[in-house]
Amino acid sequence: MSAWLRQHRRALAAAARKWLSQRATALLNALALGVALALPAGGYALLESLHGVSTHSAINPQLSVFMRTDADLAATRRLEAQLRADPRIHRVRLITRAEALASLRGTSGLADVVAALGRNPLPDTLVVTAAVSTDDALDALARELGALPGVAQTQADALWARRLAALARVGRLMLALVAGVLAVGLIAITFNTIRLQILTQRDEIEVSKLIGATDGFIQRPFLYLGLLQGISGALIALAIVWAGLALLNQEIEILARTYGSAFRVGFLSLGEAMALALIAGGLGWLGANMSVSKYLRDIEPK
Amino acid sequence: MISFSAVSKRFPGGKEALRAVTFAVPDGELQFITGHSGAGKSTLLKLIAAIERPSSGTVLVNGQNVGTLKRRAIPYLRRNLGLVFQDQKLLYDRSVYDNVMLPLAFSDHPPREAARRARAALDKVGLLERERANPIQLSGGEQQRLAIARAVVNRPSILIADEPTANLDVESAANILEIFLAFNRVGVSVLIATHDLALVERYGTRVMRLAEGRMLEAEGAA
Numbered sequence: 001m002s003a004w005l006r007q008h009r010r011a012l013a014a015a016a017r018k019w020l021s022q023r024a025t026a027l028l029n030a031l032a033l034g035v036a037l038a039l040p041a042g043g044y045a046l047l048e049s050l051h052g053v054s055t056h057s058a059i060n061p062q063l064s065v066f067m068r069t070d071a072d073l074a075a076t077r078r079l080e081a082q083l084r085a086d087p088r089i090h091r092v093r094l095i096t097r098a099e100a101l102a103s104l105r106g107t108s109g110l111a112d113v114v115a116a117l118g119r120n121p122l123p124d125t126l127v128v129t130a131a132v133s134t135d136d137a138l139d140a141l142a143r144e145l146g147a148l149p150g151v152a153q154t155q156a157d158a159l160w161a162r163r164l165a166a167l168a169r170v171g172r173l174m175l176a177l178v179a180g181v182l183a184v185g186l187i188a189i190t191f192n193t194i195r196l197q198i199l200t201q202r203d204e205i206e207v208s209k210l211i212g213a214t215d216g217f218i219q220r221p222f223l224y225l226g227l228l229q230g231i232s233g234a235l236i237a238l239a240i241v242w243a244g245l246a247l248l249n250q251e252i253e254i255l256a257r258t259y260g261s262a263f264r265v266g267f268l269s270l271g272e273a274m275a276l277a278l279i280a281g282g283l284g285w286l287g288a289n290m291s292v293s294k295y296l297r298d299i300e301p302k
Numbered sequence: 303m304i305s306f307s308a309v310s311k312r313f314p315g316g317k318e319a320l321r322a323v324t325f326a327v328p329d330g331e332l333q334f335i336t337g338h339s340g341a342g343k344s345t346l347l348k349l350i351a352a353i354e355r356p357s358s359g360t361v362l363v364n365g366q367n368v369g370t371l372k373r374r375a376i377p378y379l380r381r382n383l384g385l386v387f388q389d390q391k392l393l394y395d396r397s398v399y400d401n402v403m404l405p406l407a408f409s410d411h412p413p414r415e416a417a418r419r420a421r422a423a424l425d426k427v428g429l430l431e432r433e434r435a436n437p438i439q440l441s442g443g444e445q446q447r448l449a450i451a452r453a454v455v456n457r458p459s460i461l462i463a464d465e466p467t468a469n470l471d472v473e474s475a476a477n478i479l480e481i482f483l484a485f486n487r488v489g490v491s492v493l494i495a496t497h498d499l500a501l502v503e504r505y506g507t508r509v510m511r512l513a514e515g516r517m518l519e520a521e522g523a524a
Contacts, residue, residue: 003410010407207391210351211405211452212381214374301353 008220015224018197026232029193033186033233033280038240040179041268041276045241047175049265050168061138063145064155065126069097071150076124079148083128088141090131097122123152135162183283186233190226190287197222198295210301219292223285230284234277242267303329304350304460304493309359311345311515319345321515322359327493329459332486334502335495337512343495344388346512347464350493351383352376364459381409384453384490386463390445392437398424398448399433405456423455427481443474450481460491467498479505 019026067076073096083092100122105114130141138156146154198205208218249264256263268276305326311319319342327333335343348354349361352368361368364382371379392401402423406416424430427447429440437445446466453461461482467475479501486492496502502509511518 006410007408203391204393204395207393208404209377210353210380210385210387210391212377212379212383212456213408214377217377217408 007217011217011220012224014221015228018221019225019228025193026229029189029229030232030236032189033229033284034236034240036182036185036189037233037237037276037280038244040175040182041237042241042244043171043175043178044272045245045268046265047168047171049263050164050171061130061132061156063128063130063138063142065128065145065148065151066153066155067124067126067150068152069121069123071124071152073124075150076126079150080126083126083145088130088132088137089128091129093127093129095125095127097124100125183279186230186280186283187287187290190229190284191291193229194222194226194288194291195295197225198291198299202299205296205299206301209299215296219289219296222292222296223288226284226286226288226291227281228284229288230280230282231277233284234280237280238268238273238276303327303362303364304491305360305362306346306349307360307362309349309356309361311342311349311354312357318515320349320356323512323515323517324359325510325517327460327491329491330486330489331508332483332492333494333508333510335493335510335512336497336499336502339497341512342515343497343512344464347462347493347495350460350462351385352379381405381456382458382460384450384456384458384461386446386449386453386461386466388465388468390437390449392445392448392452394436394438396436397433398429398435398437398440401437401448402433402451402455405452409456419455419457423451426454426484427451441474443470443477446470446474446478447481450478454485454490458490460493461485463492463494465496466494467496467501475501 076094080092080094083089097120101114101120104122105111128141128145130138132138132141142154142156145151205218245265245267252264253262303326307324309323310321313319323342323346335346337343345354349356350363350368352371356369359369363379366379368379393404399420402420403416406419409416411419421430421433424433427450429444429447429451432440432444437448440448450463450466453463463482466478466482470478475498482492482494483505
């Protein structure tokens with residue numbers, strides 16, 4: 001067991017030495033892999049953040065029921081009480097036209113506009129939080145509410161969230177495709193760098209075979225080299241994503257504030273970052289393995 | 303123990319390097335193979351180390367049939383052989399010491415024991431004080447001695463050398479031969495291929511002559 005561990009420790013140390021001895025090449029390789037990995041990693045972070053918004057909104061779908069402007073407030077209050085009794089409805093909040101106007105007046109820049117209007121153009125509004133969340137049930141509820149006496153129009157606020165969710169699904173699929181293609185690219189890059197490494201170490205491999213090194217012993221440092229390359233690529237990718245999101249969030253914050261939202265794109269969690277490093281390392285190992293099994297066999301002492 | 307029985311080696315293209323060669327090197331013997339270049343000496347040695355496989359006949363090394371050995375088993379055969387080549391196959395990207403350490407890397411010795419063995423091997427060939435040098439800085443004779451140190455560091459029971467004294471002056475050649483004799487005295491079987499007949503006559507105990515792939519005669523007392 002200790003001999004087995006020692007063999008692996010030596011192979012890892014040999015790979016690390018080799019890797020560090022060619023700093024420039026190693027750095028360029030890591031950069032190439034990092035850029036390739038940054039795209040799916042960054043896209044993932046972005047989509048995960050959007051996913052959070054759309055599911056949050058979809059769980060609590062809201063319907064705005066706008067009354068006709070000539071509707072009687074007492075009738076609207078009766079309607080409010082009636083809706084509260086509906087099991088499909090979680091909560092109802094009445095915003096009277098007077099309240100709505102007051103709120104509008106409080107909004108900076110609009111006070112003058114409101115004053116210029118002369119009369120209140122706003123309707124009474126019932127903000128309904130539905131207890132059902134399936135698309136069909138929501139549609140049915142919206143239709144029913146729209147047909148009630150005194151109701152001018154119903155608007156499902158959850159619609160944009162559903163659209164966002166659908167868009168995110170398309171985004172995720174595209175991301176998966178991109179990630180798949182780039183994974184193949186990563187394997188190809190490692191395959192080639194390991195091939196070059198094998199060729200430059202031709203003499204050492206030949207001598208090692210002559211003096212009784214097993215195939216396993218000879219290939220181990222190359223596999224570790226592939227692993228290290230993949231992991232270094234993942235670290236570069238994380239750095240790129242982190243820097244990219246830091247820049248992006250500055251602008252997003254300004255944009256989100258205008259919507260009264262504190263939305264920002266979250267960085268990958270520790271677990272996700274580690275998963276990225278693991279996957280990249282695994283792909284590097286795989287590429288190295290393919291290269292090794294193709295080229296190492298051909299080098300035989302003569 | 304090395305034994306060949308009716309071993310032939312035909313290369314692709316039809317060249318017959320060895321024709322029905324039969325001989326044996328008993329344990330603890332020192333034996334020479336002579337012959338002109340192209341007589342098949344190198345091919346014969348390569349068959350022992352499974353670098354080449356025989357076209358027909360049987361090659362036995364310590365009771366193992368080398369010709370039918372599985373690829374996976376070859377490294378373990380070679381660990382029991384000390385191989386010294388005409389072109390020493392040294393690695394010039396590392397020190398003398400690291401060249402000798404190479405075979406110890408996969409032999410599971412604890413680091414301290416490996417270092418001790420490497421220095422012992424260098425000491426035997428008189429290169430201990432050059433351990434930090436790069437092989438490229440060594441003379442021809444010293445490079446050959448380094449190759450021998452690397453070959454014996456794992457204490458093989460059989461030592462095989464292909465033209466170990468080629469391109470060496472008489473004094474260096476004698477020095478190399480003395481080293482082989484010293485290993486033979488402690489029980490290592492030694493098989494040396496050489497075309498240097500003067501050398502063979504001076505030290506030769508058992509001599510085999512190859513010509514055009516055939517074993518001509520075995521001279522000297524056993």
